[in-house]
Amino acid sequence: MLPSEGDLHTVAIGDVTTEAGATIADAAIAVRRWGELRGEPDGENNILLVEHALTGDTRADDWWCEIIGPGKALDTDRWCVVCTNALGSCYGSTGPASEHPDGDAWGSRFPAISIRDMVVAEAAALDALGIGRVHAVLGGSMGGARTLEWTLLYPERVSYALVIAVSARASAWQIGIQSAQITSITQDPAWQGGDYHATGSSPDAGLAAARRLAHLTYRGELEIDERFGTSPQSGENPLGPFRADDQRFAVQSYLEHQGKKLTERFDAACYVALTEALNRHDVGRGRGGLNKALHSINVPTMVVGVDTDILYPYHQQEHLSRNLGNLLAMAKLSSPVGHDAFLVEARQMDRILRNFIALTEQAPSGREIAAARGEYAI
DSSP states (O other), X not given: OOOSTTOOEEEEEEEEEOTTSOEEEEEEEEEEXXXXXXXXXXXXXXXEEEEOOTTOOSOXXXXXXXXXXXXXXXXXXXXXXXXXXXXXXXXXXXXXXXXXXXXXXXXXXXOOOXXXXXXXXXXXXXXXXXXXXXXEEEEETHHHHHHHHHHXXXXXXXXXXXXXXXXXXXXXXXXXXXXXXXXXXHTSGGGGGGOOTTXXXXXXXXXXXXXXXXXXXXXXXXXXXXXXXXXXXXXXOTTSSSOOTTSOBHHHHHHXXXXXXXXXXXXXXXXXXXXXXXXXXXXXXXXXXXXHHHHTOOSOEEEEEETTOSSSOHHHHHHHHHHXXXXXXXXXXXXXXXXXXXXXXXXXXXHHHHXXXXXXXXXXXXXXXHHHTTSSOO
């Protein structure tokens, strides 16, 4: 049974065995939904499963407020929008900050997880809610990686997919910049091997440093330079005879603000767990390589990229579009904002999402295509 509209609901899914063979005991996944379910939970229905990005949560109507709601692109008068919190996060789903079955925090005992592990846990949560199929899965960044894995792990459960601002696998550059973020946290003395949750201190300095690095990859070089250039922070002088931490350029102050904001709402160990999962993202692993895996996808999939994305450059979405077994459409967000454009450029995303919804009502679903091929019955 789906939770009451807008309410946070935690779904117990039992033990989860990770791709690497570890066990997460008594796991749970948090979920919210908006709009009423129409159709059959195990058949044709109106469920849109929305996947959040790295530090996102189940409040999709907040971080995508221009997109989700009555009369909007994801019209909750017509569609049942469901959003889960990823395994490993700190917004209701089991992660390093959650209570272990022994009563303490999981901490360092929480195993390394992959994007596939997140999707397996999410599928188990939908099972527990009685949902066997969804009309579409859609998400950006880490949410886009999860969407891709849905089409490969559970193609019979997904009719359509929308993959935004992500690649088929982590590039060496992405692993490098993300590993630097992890190291910023794990080298903080307050990290304490990942077992800091009951000590009264936490690696906030490391998490803030990680966020400063990450934020530079989330935003475009053009936008950052246009906003700040070489301007000093008001009342400070970064051009004095000696460098000083309290004499900053405006961009330094901005990034420090972004880092502080994250420490107030997110757990450092969860940030490490999710970032490591992004490092392990590779849809070709165990499937004969990237292109073979992508070609095997029958689910009609729309791909969206951002022309100024530093983190997931547009050529990575072009690679997806050239190799997907069933490309529904390709779209480009044109914005100086960079990677975060899919969260910021509301007008462009509205047009893209309305087009995606229209296409899902015209093109045969992956399930119909597979049935026609005799791969499985409808």
